[in-house]
């Protein structure tokens with residue numbers, strides 16, 4: 001049944017951080033009537049929370065965010081996008097703890113402090129450490145120019161190339177090559193990439209630019225949204241609605257409608273229990289937050305001529321994860337914890353650990369990320385933790401056809417084995433955790449795929465290998481007129497990465513580059529008006 005032919009200024013497919021940011025900016029700054037269509041029954045994409053036993057609450061894809069200090073540009077943009085509706089709780093000065101077999105390093109707030117601590121521990125490598133911190137900042141700035149270049153219209157391609165050229169070689173080397181060139185001690189090199197779980201690739205594969213973006217992102221410490229990440233969507237909804245827009249859940253876009261080579265709308269399936277209602281919506285522009293893979297291989301008509309279709313189809317999917325969600329009967333502060341995150345490793349060789357990540361399937365963890373959301377959120381009513389490990393989708397493929405929460409007993413048994421392995425691994429390094437557990441539940445790559453539709457449950461979009469930054473088809477623009485990308489694949493993943501994609505996509509849609517600047521100016525004005 002074709003139910004409606006509503007017309008909007010802009011349709012946004014998906015409601016992740018990038019979508020919410022883009023929709024909010026287009027509504028507030030350009031008075032656009034925006035329709036956001038989300039296939040899940042909750043808004044927010046990876047920025048949503050869930051609750052068990054009426055009191056244990058966890059975030060799905062937000063554990064800490066950098067750049068939320070009062071004077072920072074990313075904070076100004078966040079406040080502008082959410083109308084100041086999100087309050088940020090600062091984490092302790094030591095926000096990340098890297099635990100190796102015979103060495104623990106505490107990452108202190110402030111890049112200078114971290115650098116001093118590293119030099120104190122590895123005095124023979126002082127020059128290399130100084131150089132590393134300087135290069136990380138250089139390469140993070142390169143990414144800003146690369147992003148701007150990607151957003152330029154075709155006629156300005158030579159300007160884009162000129163923007164990208166300086167520093168490109170350094171940015172697109174691998175992290176491993178960079179570290180091997182400038183540092184010697186394997187323990188130091190390991191410490192510097194301890195947050196690789198934040199981008200999901202080992203040093204031999206990750207582009208130095210993604211490493212630099214993530215490392216520098218946290219130099220000034222970590223923050224957590226009071227009340228959890230749901231406050232983001234809660235704040236954006238009224239801003240979009242004020243301008244005539246709507247945000248609809250249980251609406252899965254099936255296809256982007258193309259007429260005369262232009263995106264003109266979407267074909268949608270509204271999910272009503274066991275039933276589906278088909279609808280069409282029309283707009284002057286369509287923005288996809290569904291990721292490059294889904295957008296180019298599923299949402300565009302199969303016969304739409306795309307020179308790079310095969311390349312996207314065969315792109316290695318990004319990393320997938322399992323998460324053990326724990327509810328505690330006691331307060332983890334009794335173990336001396338204050339809300340810092342723990343990155344726990346069985347070796348200094350990150351490439352080897354990454355190769356061996358699937359040992360978790362047999363019940364042997366080699367690395368894990370452990371964090372305590374309730375210690376970061378002053379509104380939490382009960383103590384919680386989560387443990388995350390990498391594990392490939394392939395192991396779970398056999399259950400992909402079974403319905404969520406009704407999968408067979410052998411799936412549940414596998415989940416139990418993996419959950420135990422993650423808890424054992426953490427208990428061996430932070431004794432006392434296991435005895436506090438009151439509730440536990442494991443999510444798998446099937447859960448991620450079920451809720452986000454991301455290919456094989458990948459969590460960070462297309463992998464951040466050097467090649468990724470050479471594709472002209474990745475960015476806010478697409479080859480289809482009036483169709484744009486936003487979110488992780490439009491620029492960089494992460495909460496702030498996706499937030500910024502909203503700025504670049506909205507600016508591109510309005511006719512970048514000066515609109516991108518105008519959005520940043522509006523964010524700055526918003527900050528000034530509030531202070």
Ligand SMILES: Cc1cc2nc3c(=O)[nH]c(=O)nc-3n(C[C@H](O)[C@H](O)[C@H](O)COP(=O)(O)OP(=O)(O)OC[C@H]3O[C@@H](n4cnc5c(N)ncnc54)[C@H](O)[C@@H]3O)c2cc1C
Nearest residue numbers: 014016017018039045046061063064253290487488494495
């Ligand atoms: C376990 C985990 C931990 C993380 N921890 C952190 C962290 O601590 N800090 C940090 O900065 N980042 C973290 N991230 C990364 C961060 O959450 C993401 O990079 C970011 O939220 C991605 O935003 P996005 O805009 O790309 O959209 P996504 O959040 O990926 O949302 C895309 C949305 O599109 C919807 N969609 C897809 N197809 C359709 C369709 N056909 N029709 C309608 N809707 C559709 C999906 O349902 C989804 O809601 C984490 C991610 C994960 C998974």
